[in-house]
Amino acid sequence: MALPKPQKVLTLSESSYLVEVLKGMVLTMGHLIKNIFDQDRFRTIEYPDVRKPMTARYRGAHRLLLRPDGGLKCVACMCCPTVCPAKCINIVAGEAENDPAEKFPITFDIDMLRCIYCGFCVEACPKDAIRMDTKIYEINAYTRSDMVHSKAYMVNLMDGLKPEAGAAYRAEQGLAPDGYTNADSAPEGSPR
Amino acid sequence: MSEFWLDMLVVVLRCVFSVAFVMNIVPLMIWGERKGAAYIQDRPGPNRAPIDLPNPADLPRLLSAALRGEPLDYKPVVSLRAAGLIHTLTDVVKLAFKEDITPDHVEKFYWFIAPVIAMSIALCTFAVVPFGDSFLGYNLQVSSLDGGLLFVLAMTSLGVYGIMLAGWASNNKFSLLGGLRASAQMVSYELAMGLSAVVVFLSAGSVSLAEITRQQGEALSIFGLVEIPALNWNVFSPFGLLAFILFWVAVFAETNRTPFDLPEGEAELVGGYHTEYSSFRFALFFMAEYANMIVAAAVTATMFFGGYNVPLFSGAFLRENADMVLAVLGLGAIPAFLGLAVVAWKRRGRPFYAAIPSDDPRRNEPAFFTAVWLGAAAAHGGLGVAGLMGGLTGLSALVGVEGLGADLLVFVLHVSSLGVKVLIGGWIFIWVRWTLPRMRYDQLMNLGWRYMLPIALVNVFCAAGWIILRHELFA
Amino acid sequence: MPKVKINDxxxxxxxxxxMIEAAKLAGFDIPHYCYHPHLSIAGNCRMCMCEAETPRGPVLxxxxxxxxxxxxAIRTESDKVKAVRKSVMEFLLVNHPLDCPICDQSxxxxxQDYYMDHGQYDSRGIEAKVGKHKRQDIGDLIVLDAERCVQCSRCVRFGDExxxxxxxxxxxxxxxxxxxxFPGTRLExxxxxxxxxxxxxxxLTNKDFRFERRVWYLRETxxxxxxxSTSCNTKVCHQEGEVFRTLPxxxxxxxxxxxxxxxRQCNSGVGSLDRILRPTVDGVAVxxxxxxxxxxxxxAGAGRTGFVMGSGASLEANWALLQVxxxxxxxxxxxxxxxxxxxxIAKSDGLLMDADKNPNSAGVALLAAWFGGIGGAEDLRAADLSLLVVLEDDIITRLGGNPAEAIAYFGTHNNPTAELASIVIPVAHVVEMDAxxxxxxxxxxxxxxATNPQGEAVPAYQALEKxxxxxxxxxxxxxxxxxxxAMARAVPRMNGLDYKALGASGRLLAPTVQPVAPAAPVAEAK
Incomplete structure (x- = not known):
């Protein structure tokens, strides 16, 4: 087997390795000593305790918004599943009998395993019914089926199943998010 | 009869001590490896696994709950992370409880004994390393073999069997390649290693490690002009230094450490010889690597750096001035521990503590460590005062054994001296690993056969000439 | 025929x-709402406005x-025409609720289509829109939303004409x-x-299709x-193997x-529960x-075996049966x-519905005439058969009883014949095959x-091939x-028909029996 030839003729000190090795070791030791005496040099974020501030436009987990009367804003127009490049949104539309909106999603599931967080669904929504402004990025579960976020989950995302996310959200925004109403205050019989 | 049992007890104690010495440094080394790597690479490294200490007031309740076999639920007061030291502990727990998988295709018998060989050989080698001059007349060495150094060389050769068997018995081409590399590497570097050791034989006139160490405790004479006490280390002779460098490089190859860790070259060999191992069998290989490093560092320290000898202070000197030494060391340690306490206390201001909730038990960690260091300072102060008041002489008189106190102090100092040398050696292993990239296999062989072997050969002859010359000139 | 000039x-x-049709022939599309080729001209949407050259100059x-x-001579794309269309669109949309998200028409x-081309885009509307009656249930099949209406009166003219x-x-x-x-009335x-x-x-939207599926998902076949037996031409709208609606x-x-x-319901049974999905012999799936x-x-022997042609089956299937x-x-x-x-329900009206509910009665008659010696219902009742092979037709209902000792049924759905049959073989529904x-x-x-056959069904002609x-x-x-x-060659009245050339609107059979063309002389080998 032909071995690759060295590109450059090494000087004696280089080819004896020793000097170069010692130079390298001085470099690494320099880093070590600097880091021992000044630990603020680390760029590491101690994640669960210290969190990176998310930008205002960060796309996190989806949430569904409610109308002021407590009904779901979504009217199942199918714009989001149409634009979704990952085909992760599954909506079954139904007729809302006593609602002027007429149409509502019987099921509204987002398969977060498929979602690529492109935000097209938010852009496409004519009703401002879906947003990705929760800044929730810890989207995880023990089963595949739990990774499918249901309508009930996404409506209550801020207060119901992820209270800590809701608290963090309001603390950061300084107010309740726009269009957000507590799930418990929704009147009886409104479509969910 | 009782003398026989006493001897037996001493033998057992020596064995236990030597194993404990190695096995206690292993977790420290693993921690040093991780934290050192992290700091060299500008990151904080392991710092999360905690031990949650309960409020002492809860202890009786928890104890009774534990006795009844009930779950222990308590609100921790201090969450002890100790800069990542706990991670080593959790690793042991993890490795011990992981599923132990035996693949169908392995050669069962050899596969089972390979990690045992690797680990036990590493521990056996330490048997001939002296860890103190004497304690009440007993040798501080498991086995005072006359051919101690030869035993070391023999054992390091055997050590590769564990890896070779693992590689072969795994019945897997990657593992087999790892095993082959290990054995080829061992054969190549053992020659340079043995020849470097010959220089030490020649200067000591003996292959007994106890004798070699004892000689290194004598005064270093520079051309008969100046004498430096207790510093006659082999590394301070011209050919000894070269022999040390060759020996140390060969040790890297023998212990399969970077830049010579080709047997487990994960980029090309998956996991190398331990690809098929999991759970505690893997842990044995893992620990054997560190045990090998510790033993190699201990042997190197013994051969070239005076072994257990405290530099500048001979054993006889320390024994004569035991109380004064204790006083100086004890009182001298106080500022060091106070400094550590200050550092620990100041860590409360780090951004991390600002980010965690106010009732997080990790918040109390700086205070806990401040207390620990203050306690250590107080304890050392106490020892210093005891030394000032002649406590060691008093102890000997109290027990009624001549020189017990002084021997105790010298034992501790010698073991510490060896321990510090081993840790420095171990740190160099780590430091080199996180500095140098892995060598290519042909480079490895080139270095071993075409450079190190000739240099080592020439060095032996030169060293022999030098020794004769020195005898003629200065004896 | 007169010569007209459209955009030169x-x-x-x-x-x-x-001129809408004329422009279409010339390759221009004139937008329109109220015009429908099969309804009278109302001219009330004003969307098809274009510029005609007159001696007085261009006139809209x-x-x-x-x-x-x-x-x-007319112009359909002049600036004036475009401006008018934009104004008409704006006017039509003054009171439109813009509830496209919930509208099945979107x-x-x-x-929507014309707004993309001729829309105002920047709304000038400041007044409140006039609210009208929404979601009115006006018939068994129709929901009326008066707000969305542009008053084109097509529906009015349909009812009248x-x-x-x-x-x-x-x-x-x-x-x-x-x-x-009118108050108190419904569409009947x-x-x-x-x-x-x-x-x-x-x-006006269809109740059957209401909120079922967005139309842009559907593929049309x-x-x-x-x-x-009228066999209206249809478009089958389907998505991923499921048929959602059938349009004329x-x-x-x-x-x-x-x-x-x-x-419109004729394809609703494609995925229904009473489809025959796998072959059974004596009630056991095989x-x-x-x-x-x-x-x-x-x-059974040829003498005691009978075969029944299917007036519900395709021409190819009946041909295959005869060939077998x-x-x-x-x-x-x-x-x-x-x-x-x-x-x-054998309902017949003067429009499209025919009392004969079989799509291929004429085809069966055609092939029967060609084959010769085909028995009718009375012959079948009289025949002494041990096995009757039935192609798709529900023979038990038609005869009012079982004419044979055993029945083998090729069919799509369960019916009295399938229940009685000892051997049932699934065949493809009409939307699942070419025929x-x-x-x-x-x-x-x-x-x-349009879709793949359900279960183990194959088109009937392939089943008969097997x-x-x-x-x-x-x-x-x-x-x-x-x-x-093969049929076109063999059956005289089909001579000259080509499968590919049937096109979208089909071809009529030759009216009378034509003599069979003499076979081409076989070229002699050199």
């Missing part, structure tokens, strides 16, 4: 052609009411005008579905209605643009029933039984495969094109 393109069109007029005459809505019921009316004046029914006729089809916006397809010779409501059937036919009989059971009797299947049917006008029309193979001689009918070519 000269074209010759039949006299009396309106509606294209739908402009009839072709020699020398007429995706096929003329308002096609069904003659005159039930929908424009009411009130000005911007309060809305479409509605059988052509309600067409209202939803002709409505260019979302005012040309097909033919199998609800009766324009064929001026058959159904114009219309279709009856029962016909992987392959053809060997068993062949063995039973052989055991001809090749394998020369002595066996073949029957054809008129009548309707269980559940069919041809002959309607009561003796028009040969194609259906196309039966023929099991009996010994396969009829060679596995491909519809080859089968049709």
């Amino acid at each position: 393109v000269e074209i010759e069109v039949p006299a009396g052609t309106n 007029d509606i294209a739908c009411n402009m009839q072709a005459r020699e020398g007429l 995706g096929e809505c003329r308002l 096609v069904t003659g019921t005159g039930d929908l009316r424009l009411m009130n004046r000005g911007d309060h005008t809305e479409i509605g029914m 006729h059988d052509y309600q579905g067409n209202l939803a089809d002709i409505c260019p916006v979302g005012a 040309d097909s033919v209605c199998t609800g009766c 397809r324009r064929n001026d010779d058959v159904n114009r643009s219309w279709m009856c409501d029962p016909g 992987p392959d029933a053809f060997e068993t059937l062949a063995a039973r036919i052989k055991a 009989v001809k090749a394998n059971c020369p002595g066996a009797k073949v029957f054809s039984v008129a009548g309707n299947n269980a559940g069919a 041809t049917y002959v309607n009561r006008q003796e028009r040969v029309q194609r259906v196309r495969r 039966l023929g193979a099991a009996l010994g001689r396969a009829p060679g009918t596995s491909m519809p094109t080859a089968t049709f070519s």
Whole structure:
């Protein structure tokens, strides 16, 4: 087997390795000593305790918004599943009998395993019914089926199943998010 | 009869001590490896696994709950992370409880004994390393073999069997390649290693490690002009230094450490010889690597750096001035521990503590460590005062054994001296690993056969000439 | 024929052609709402406004009411025309609720389409929109949303001119005008579905399809209605193997643009629970029933085996049946039984619905005449048969009893015959195969495969091919094109028909029996 030839003729000190090795070791030791005496040099974020501030436009987990009367804003127009490049949104539309909106999603599931967080669904929504402004990025579960976020989950995302996310959200925004109403205050019989 | 049992007890104690010495440094080394790597690479490294200490007031309740076999639920007061030291502990727990998988295709018998060989050989080698001059007349060495150094060389050769068997018995081409590399590497570097050791034989006139160490405790004479006490280390002779460098490089190859860790070259060999191992069998290989490093560092320290000898202070000197030494060391340690306490206390201001909730038990960690260091300072102060008041002489008189106190102090100092040398050696292993990239296999062989072997050969002859010359000139 | 000039393109069109159609022939699309080729000209949407050259100079007029005459020249894309269209669009949308997200029409809505080309985009509207009645239940098939209406009056004219019921009316004046029914009345006729089809916006939508699926997901496949012997041309709208609706397809010779409501249901059973999904022998599902059937036919003997042609089955399937009989059971009797299947309502009106609910009665008659010696219902009752092979037709209902000792049934759905049959073989539904049917006008029309067959069903002609193979001689009918070519060669009245050339609107059979062309002389080998 032909071995690759060295590109450059090494000087004696280089080819004896020793000097170069010692130079390298001085470099690494320099880093070590600097880091021992000044630990603020680390760029590491101690994640669960210290969190990176998310930008205002960060796309996190989806949430569904409610109308002021407590009904779901979504009217199942199918714009989001149409634009979704990952085909992760599954909506079954139904007729809302006593609602002027007429149409509502019987099921509204987002398969977060498929979602690529492109935000097209938010852009496409004519009703401002879906947003990705929760800044929730810890989207995880023990089963595949739990990774499918249901309508009930996404409506209550801020207060119901992820209270800590809701608290963090309001603390950061300084107010309740726009269009957000507590799930418990929704009147009886409104479509969910 | 009782003398026989006493001897037996001493033998057992020596064995236990030597194993404990190695096995206690292993977790420290693993921690040093991780934290050192992290700091060299500008990151904080392991710092999360905690031990949650309960409020002492809860202890009786928890104890009774534990006795009844009930779950222990308590609100921790201090969450002890100790800069990542706990991670080593959790690793042991993890490795011990992981599923132990035996693949169908392995050669069962050899596969089972390979990690045992690797680990036990590493521990056996330490048997001939002296860890103190004497304690009440007993040798501080498991086995005072006359051919101690030869035993070391023999054992390091055997050590590769564990890896070779693992590689072969795994019945897997990657593992087999790892095993082959290990054995080829061992054969190549053992020659340079043995020849470097010959220089030490020649200067000591003996292959007994106890004798070699004892000689290194004598005064270093520079051309008969100046004498430096207790510093006659082999590394301070011209050919000894070269022999040390060759020996140390060969040790890297023998212990399969970077830049010579080709047997487990994960980029090309998956996991190398331990690809098929999991759970505690893997842990044995893992620990054997560190045990090998510790033993190699201990042997190197013994051969070239005076072994257990405290530099500048001979054993006889320390024994004569035991109380004064204790006083100086004890009182001298106080500022060091106070400094550590200050550092620990100041860590409360780090951004991390600002980010965690106010009732997080990790918040109390700086205070806990401040207390620990203050306690250590107080304890050392106490020892210093005891030394000032002649406590060691008093102890000997109290027990009624001549020189017990002084021997105790010298034992501790010698073991510490060896321990510090081993840790420095171990740190160099780590430091080199996180500095140098892995060598290519042909480079490895080139270095071993075409450079190190000739240099080592020439060095032996030169060293022999030098020794004769020195005898003629200065004896 | 007069020559007209559209955007400087000269074209010759039949006299009396309106300019929307003429422009279409010339390759220009004039937007329109109220104009419909099969309804009278109302001229009230004003969307088809275009510029006509007159001696007085260019004049704006509606294209739908402009009839072709020699020398007429119009412009459809001039700046003036575009400005007018923009104004008309703005006017039509003044009171439109813009509830596209919940409107079933979106995706096929003329308002949406034309707004893209001629929209105002920057709304000038500051007044509140006039609210009208939404979600009105006006018939069994139709939901009316008066807010979305653009008052094109197509539905009104449909009621007046096609069904003659005159039930929908424009009411009130000005911007309060809305479409509605007389109080207390509902749509009663059988052509309600067409209202939803002709409505260019979302005012009239179909209840059956309400909120089922967005139209842009659906793929359309040309097909033919199998609800009766009229065989209206249809478009089958389906997504991922599921059929969602059946719409009429324009064929001026058959159904114009219309279709009856029962016909819209003719494909609703594609995925229904009573589909036959796997072959069964004596009630037990088996992987392959053809060997068993062949063995039973052989055991019964040609003399005691009967075959029934299917007036619900395709031309190819009936041909395959006859070929199987001809090749394998020369002595066996073949029957054809008129009548309707269980559940069919033999309703007939002057429009499209026919009392004969079989799509291929004429095709069966054609092949029967060609084959000769086909028995009718009385012959079948009288015959002493141990095994009767039935192709798709519900023979038990038609005869009112079981004529044979055992029945082997090739069918799509469970029915009295399938329940009685000892061997049942699933065949493909009409939307699941390529085939041809002959309607009561003796028009040969194609259906196309829209979805994959359910279960283990295959098209009937392929099933019969397998039966023929099991009996010994396969009829060679596995491909519809080859089968049709064979028929066109063999059956005199089909001579000259080409499967590919049937096109979208079909071809009529030759009216009389033509002499068979002499076979081409075989070239002698050198």
